[in-house]
Amino acid sequence: MTDPEVTTLVEDGVHRTVCRMCHGGCGALVDVRGGRLTRVEGDPDNPNNRGFLCAKGRASLDQLYGTDRLTRPLLRTGPRGSGSFRPIGWEEALDRVADALDRTRTRHGPESLVVAQGTDRNYQEWLFRFANSYGTPNVLGPAHVCFYPRVMAGILTMGAFTFCDYEGSPDVVLLWGCNKSMTHGDGVIGTRLLDAVRRGTRMIVVDPRRTALANRAQHHLPVRPGGDAALALAMIHTVIEADAYDHDFVRDHTVGFEDLADHVAAYAPEKTEHLTGVRAADVREAALAYASAPAAAIELGTGAQQNRNSFHVSRALAILSAICGNIDRRGGDVIFEPPGIIGRRTLPLTEALPTEQHPKRLGADRHRILSMAGWAHPRAVWDAILDHRPYPVTTMLVHGSNLLVNYADSDRVHAALDSLGFLAVADLYLTPTAAMADIVLPVGGWLERDQIVEHAHYVAARRRFAQVGECRSDEEILSGLATRLGLGDTFWDTTADSLDARLAPIGMDFKALTDQHYRATPLTYEKYRTQGFATRSGRFNIRCDALRAFGYAPLPVHRPVAERPEDGPYLLTSAHSPFFFNSEFRNLGPLRAKEPDPVVELHPEAAAREGVQDGAWVLVSARGRTVRMRARVTDTIAPDVVVAAATWWYPERGADGGWRESNLNRLTGDDDENEEMGSSNFRGIRCAVRPEPDA
Template sequence: MTTREVPTVCRMCHGGCGALVTVEGERAVSIKGHPGNPNNAGFLCAKGRASIEHAYHPDRLRQPLRRTGPRGSGGYRPIGWDEALDEVAERLAAARERDGAESVVFAQGTDRNYQEWLFRFANAFGSPNVLGPAHVCFYPRVMAGILTLGGFTFCDYEHDPEVVVVWGSNKAATHGDGVIGTRLLSAVSRGTRLIVIDPHRTGLAARADCWLPLRPGTDAALALGLLHIVIAEGLLDKEFIEQHTTGFEQLRQHVRDWDPRRVAAVTGVPAQLIVRAARLYGTAGSAAVELGTGTAQHASSFDTARAAILLSALCGNIDRPGGDVLWDPQPIIGRRTMPMSEALPADQAAKRLGADRHRVLSMSGWAHPSAVWRSVLDEDPYPVRAMAVFGSNLLVAYPDSDRVRRALGALDFLCVTDLFLTPTAALADIVLPASGWLERDQIVEHANYVAARRAVTSVGESRSDEEILNDLAGRLGLEGFWDSARTALDARLAPAGTTWRELADGYYRPTELRHFKYRERGFATRSGRVALYHEGLLRMGYEPLPVYEPPIRHLRAGEHLLTSRHSRFYFNSEFRNVPSLRAKEPHPRLEIHPGTAAAEGIEDGDWAVLEARGHQALFRARVTDEVRPGVLCAAASWWYPELPPDRSWRISNVNRLLRDGDENPAMGSSTLRGVPCTVRRAPDDLVAACLDTARTEWADELP
């Protein structure tokens, strides 16, 4: 049996570390970090090391399935690929013929490098409705960057920022947005100083020069306070402001009243600490801001992202070495052109669900989830009849999970493509088995390079999402696709003058990092300058300057502020069925301050019940001073793969406690941070009843 070592790029999380996979015959047998990859230099986290265990998991879906019992019962029979794809194509075409292409929604979870494929398919099909967690994830930052300075920025760790602001992100553990935390840690080891803004004392916060433990959801108020200080104390790059920005005087007037005392009262961060952080940032020779999803999950998400960009601009850190560098992608058919947005007619784009209220989100191509559920359940503004879901466990991914369940149950047709029979997949009419990252050839487009992810094995009859979408496109006669997903690889790389084989043989092509690009061509905005004050937003009916939206209501007696965070052993809702990872964190955690725990009669290790909006969820308490007093930090996206499908997502799902809101006007971001909530010790009999794996009935013990 031949043994070979294949260089590839991990996709067990959003980052994409370099990996070396040892393959014996047709089976992957071991994996380690690739020491020659500049992203991670040989490091591989617990999730990456579990890749092979995940790939060959006995519960993997290995062939297409058709539902046989009631929706949600989990009753299925195997069918062939041709039969499955024919039926999916027929049902999607029938829905389009009956109610228009907009009646079909295409959904996905975290981008696994096929996001652009899904958009391409939806646009060619004629549907404006692509559903994803964009409004509470990456896209408040993306759209803030595009509207403010014409592009998206990333932190330039290659040139050792003097200061990095890590804001609502635990970058060292989560590796989000294609930027690996090891790059940040390497910069810190070389002398980069940290300002960490987070209600939780993360490992990075423990190493920071300044840790600002703000109240969840008050990020925009803090951002306005930082802008106030750097302007008031003249910690500015005056030349950049004069030559490359518009609206400075309006901004100066706007933040005048956000003095440190007022900001401290709103955020709970001492005024002197706010001033210290602003001075540390404002006097740095170079500084970068690393925004995480913690800043995107409240009513002021878009404003927080805009304010962070304005702070970077005022201090001259845009597109400079060690600053916030504008992404300049390689000329492949990739993130910017692969979606083929020009294929969607303007009259169809105008029908995008949520576009009437959340125009900035709609500009990015995404439908708003609350509007999707309303369209399914109430046929407002038109009916949604069918949905095709790729790699998303919707029941634990969106607020008001019970409403999501009602909507999925009301669809005429639901198809889910996934690796496992998740509770969402268990509702589908057709289930398609997706391949894992070890089983597919993909182009990986990072800030720093374009790389090859190479297939090294296969499991059952599983197929990549790209193959499935390409085959469906052929059956539906959609234009803009290829003979095969393999052919597409060469076609997408052709504009860069290379082929898939050349890229795979070379492993990756570095992207030239160029600075001060605006000096040659200005910024890609209407004025060619950074829009501190945004006339376009004003014309769209939004605030032209960042604002802070206070909470919907204040705390009542006995309530605390609920927030959440992801575990470093899981990725969103994934991997709780992987034994080596589940052993590291077997239960959903609730992190609670000792003072708060004592007041509620909760001890470390107790099971606790959280309650909000008339719903309850069960978590195991970890009493720690790593969180602020009065803050409850719950595990996100939790479900129990060992329980029956319709019970597995109800018990410890924090999203059941959260309102399916659209509080941010521009992006429609729901308030997932700083939500009023109560907590109490859970009775032992309730815990036993909920978690008893031997029970066969699927009734939920919690309201």
């Protein structure tokens, strides 16, 4: 793209907004000079980040003015995946997509359409609204390996989910599978943690790697990949055995404590050392440091939600928080309260999906908790496309997801996409997934759309600053398709109308929110004392009888990964990069320069054993497949653990993007996922590492 294709839509000056290059939701200042956006930096007056902005946020203008942006709708003219397209107009593009969606609805039923998304860019609820109105129960996303094991564990355990109250100055924060200073979750970014640490908060870090946070922590527990549930249960065992739990809370507000006490007898730290890789003495010391803190919070990251025990880890840590009296406590784990707008809970219009469609959700027969959250399971989607089990899926509408590198068993994902009758992809770039589409729809980045930002602590306005080519927002695209499919009565005439309507319940419109910019959501504590918990019993369900009714374990358990010793001697896991966001941004020069190659970390003992030199190219193998990465030799991990870069591809290589060469998900499988959420097992699989011949 050339600069003239970018039209600036605001006057010169410094403007406040909210960044969305990742999930952090940092306040940002956008400087406009001479009709051009010249700088994006952190907003020092935003209480969420207080002026901090990560490398990804600072690269926002490289995305806006990038030469590889899609700017016009494209129609495929060559073989799928070839990258052969010709530009078409928006009316033709939307007509073609709507016609394909209408055909599959007529011939095979609305469930034959799968609507997919990547990481949420504040339009997730729009996708659900569209799918529910259309009649398909099949929305596909990374929920099963991201935030939703924790969300659904919280809902079934206490009727809600929680977030860390850093402003309440917790005495201890237990960071579990979460490198918070480098990667950021929705609205709760690393600066909040680091501010609390500067005020005296102590850290307990559970991570296979000795990260910078682990070096600053009072306790570091280097859990073996896949051993998280056993470690959490060992900590619960220690707290109960030492009589260090909150007797009053347990007696007055929980169900099933006696069952729990009996259950965790089998998880003494000495009995679980071989599963966790952590010395029993260290487990006991850390558990009692957590339990004795006047107020403590748990920050659970995706590192613990990407194995077969994801749901059980999430449940166990919620229980640990509860029995230590930290649920909804100031400085503890505060129960989320919606801010009152038409947002995450109501915008999806769940009631529009016909009742008879719910049981048709792909994967609902096995992964019932994932299905309760409204998500289809990826393996079931590929089964429906490739084998027409339990019915045919012929059509996919994908928004902002490079499916080929983000899902387990990427080769099978490719086969499924190649078999589709029709595929439409809305994205900023021609990713390997978009290159397989019949129609590609160009969308705008975060600087190119007006949005309402809804987080745990606030509601804020994200402003539209520029127009790139003919790009449209995902919201506009979905509204255009809805109108063509006769679903217009469930959408608004314009996205501007939708913003005003969503804010009306709190007596605001989008202009008022833009003028105010940031509307804080006041926190309240210990709501359960007057309201109880939003469960059938009104109590915190340590023992969850609803899970038992579903056929699942009513108490958290540890289930070992089904290992394949023939795959190699090392336990493979992965880590998020501070410079990329999952599969995004490898095409942005300033970020790629900081991490130009896919890296696999291994211990010096492993490197010596395999004859691997630091910085050399190596081959990592599992499940009969091999990928290529550059070695980094480090003593920050255990000798039998390797940590690899995930979701790698090479945008500079054209339409194919070299997605096979270094894509870690070619080595992962979805045949050992957990029952409740169907989480793919990305952590703790066996692998081999060897030097690349003639590298």
